Amino acid sequence: MKTAVLGGGLSGLSAGYYLLRRFGNPLTIYEASPRVGGWIRTEARRDRDFIFETGPRTIRPVGIPGANTLEMMEELQLPLKPIPRSHVAARNRMLYAKGQLCMLPNSPRGLFGVKPPFTQPLYKALLHDLSTGRTLASNEDESIYSFAERRFGKEIADYAISPMICGICAGDAKQISVRFLMEGLFEKEQKYGGVLKGILYARFKDNVDEKKPGLFAQDQPKLYAQALQEKWAMYSIEGGLEVLPRAMRKYLDQHNVNVQLSNACQTLTFSKSGVRMSLRNADVPVDHVVSSLPAYKLAPLLKPQHPSLCEQLLEIPYVNVVVVNIQYNGNQLKQDGFGLLVPPVEKLPILGVIFDSCCFDMNGNTVLTVMMGGHWFDQWFGHQPSQKQILDIAKKYVREILDIQEEPKFSRVHILPKCIPQYTVGHKERVKRIRKYLKDYKLPLSLCGAAFDGVGINDVILSARRQVDAIP
Ligand SMILES: Cc1cc2nc3c(=O)[nH]c(=O)nc-3n(C[C@H](O)[C@H](O)[C@H](O)COP(=O)(O)OP(=O)(O)OC[C@H]3O[C@@H](n4cnc5c(N)ncnc54)[C@H](O)[C@@H]3O)c2cc1C
Known part of the structure; x- marks a missing residue:
């Protein structure tokens, strides 16, 4: 053929x-x-010992899709750079909301205190889910925002789900289908009348063993087994x-x-x-x-x-994304982590900042990526924004949010037209x-x-x- x-x-x-x-x-x-x-593009600044990623930068080794990729990595014998779940970049994820940098909870204990930007302990969102019945027919669809608001309340929809959708597809959670990311939870709600009820029921009843991804006729890929054993949260490739x-x-x-x-x-x-x-x-x-x-x-x-x-x-539909890569000499970050997201309710012209040099060693440089645009590209940048205008905005927010007062030593602005489809x-x-x-x-x-x-x-x-x- x-x-x-x-x-x-x-x-x-x-x-x-x-x-x-x-x-x-x-x-x-x-x-x-x-x-x-x-869209995968790496600019290797060999003379300066750091890299800029213009597009994707990390891969999650999760479930069948993750195992499948690792099988390919294994066959191609690529040198992977894993980030274990215990690494600071896997544990620390932040929001910039209500004028401050807020650390998201990273353990079950975090459900019980009141931490900004939330005004209630997060366990109350779970109680909201438990006390709310099912409301949609199973063959329907709805936005991920409305699902989250229905099940867990408006605060979770605004400050947890909406920024997460910005981070994944630069989209507006009010338009993105719940089936894009939470199909399993949505179906559990429809079947069992609640997300939490569904998760607990499925856990006892179905006894799912995620160590056996069904795509592979015989053994699961060795690298996938290694990723599970070593508890990788994500990885990249050397270079x-x-x-x-x-x-x-x-x-x-x-x-x-x-x-x-x-x-x-x-x-x-x-x-x-x-x-x-x-x-x-x-x-x-x-x-x-x-x-x-x-x-x-x-x-x-x-x-x-x-x-x-x-x-x-x-x-x-597709959205345009602006990616600004910035490098400073020395360590400029006061708080380590994967980076921060900005919830759309904050109405700021950036979607988030990734702390590349916290995720991977950049030989003493601080490397950040500021993401902008997405669903809100036209609103903030119009039809033909200049590179300078964009760089100035990125630098302004890095200064304000991360308190980095120095000028970057090196920067690159990329406007990626229609780069992410919107589900x-x-x-x-x-x-x-x-x-x-x-x-x-x-x-x-x-x-x-x-x-x-x-x-x-x-x-x-x-x-x-x-x-x-x-x-x-
Ligand atoms: C800024 C950004 C950050 C991202 N971050 C991550 C991340 O961290 N982790 C992650 O898992 N994913 C991430 N993604 C998503 C990931 O990059 C994409 O899923 C993936 O690269 C899409 O690959 P693709 O082959 O489907 O499409 P594309 O990369 O769009 O490839 C399509 C190709 O078709 C070519 N083409 C177009 N028209 C024609 C034609 N008529 N004839 C022949 N060729 C044509 C184009 O030139 C292009 O090379 C990110 C995406 C972006 C944009």
């Missing part, structure tokens, strides 16, 4: 990796830009996360997969004999295409033959409808990538694997 992959981001490279395993060659990956990796797509590219090259850069696909035309892709200099026929493109990039490729599919893809209410059904369309019309096209099955690194790798496994 002759297969092709559209997109050389992490999901496209993963699709190539799994297609090679399943069908072998001939296989070609077409990437529009001159490099692989998509930065861009090492991963580079290693995948090398692996694919070594196995004679044709990776074509600067060769965007412009249209896909389906016929009884397969699919024809129009590329830079030629039209190429293949038997099956796996697309890892962002939904809004795939949509126009399908429009001439399948306008309604195109419209459905365009219903998946708004109804997303799961939308994706089901899109895939049903492909099935109904028997189109030899599979869809993976951040637009569909989860926005994190683990999700896009697993999405590629599952889509390749499902090819008839």
Whole structure:
């Protein structure tokens, strides 16, 4: 079978990796830009002994998606840099709210005191859940904000859930589907009439053993077992996360997969004999295409033959994110931790700050990443913000919140247009409808990538694997 992959981001490279395993060659990956990796980009300042990550920086080794990624890391023999759960970057997560830096509770004891920005002990939110009955039918969807407010109260929705959604997808919790992150909790509520009741009941009844992820026919990956044993909270790769797509590219090259850069696909035309892709200099026929493109990039490729599919893809919205990497000499932080998030109710132009140099050793430098924009990009930055305007805002908040008065020695501003898809209410059904369309019309096209099955690194790798496994 002759297969092709559209997109050389992490999901496209993963699709190539799994297609090679399943069908072998001939296989070609077409990437529009001159490099692989998509949003994964590491700037290594070797002369200065630190790195800037423009996109993702850490991976969580959790559950089947986490185990699946670690299996790939193992095969590629990548040097991982784990952060155990006991590390300060895993334990200390902060909010900037009500004019102060607030440490989030990191142990069950933290449920009982009153800690800002909360005005009540957190156990009261659990009592709220226990005393509130089920209110939605199980086949419906709602925003994660409204679910959290219903179950745990407004304070939790504003100061715990909303900033968490900013940290994960730069989105507005009032629009993001509860099924994006809390599907399990939502379903427990629907089944047992409460989140806590559901968790307790499921624990006694189902006796889940998370040490046995079901995807692997025999043993779980060794690295996953190691991560469980050593209690990793997250990890990166020596040299930065861009090492991963580079290693995948090398692996694919070594196995004679044709990776074509600067060769965007412009249209896909389906016929009884397969699919024809129009590329830079030629039209190429293949038997099956796996697309890892962002939904809004795939949509126009399908429009001439399948306008309604195109419209459905365009219903998946995206947000722009601003990433400002900053470096200072010496240790400038007064409080160590993973970083801080700013709840949207605070109405500040930053989403949060990541303390990169607390997570990983940067040879005595302080390296921070200020995230901005997301759902609120237009509101704060309009259509064409200047790099200086953005850098000034980042520096102002770092000064005010973290009390770092020095000028950064080195900084970089990146505006990442339409980089994170938003799983708004109804997303799961939308994706089901899109895939049903492909099935109904028997189109030899599979869809993976951040637009569909989860926005994190683990999700896009697993999405590629599952889509390749499902090819008839
Ligand atoms: C700022 C930021 C921080 C993040 N932090 C984390 C994190 O810490 N941990 C984590 O797990 N995840 C994180 N993520 C998410 C993670 O980076 C993404 O899930 C992942 O990189 C998406 O990969 P992808 O292959 O699906 O998409 P992309 O990276 O968007 O790749 C798609 C590729 O398709 C190419 N393309 C587009 N059109 C065409 C065409 N017509 N023909 C051929 N090629 C085309 C593009 O050039 C691109 O290379 C972050 C994302 C961002 C933006």
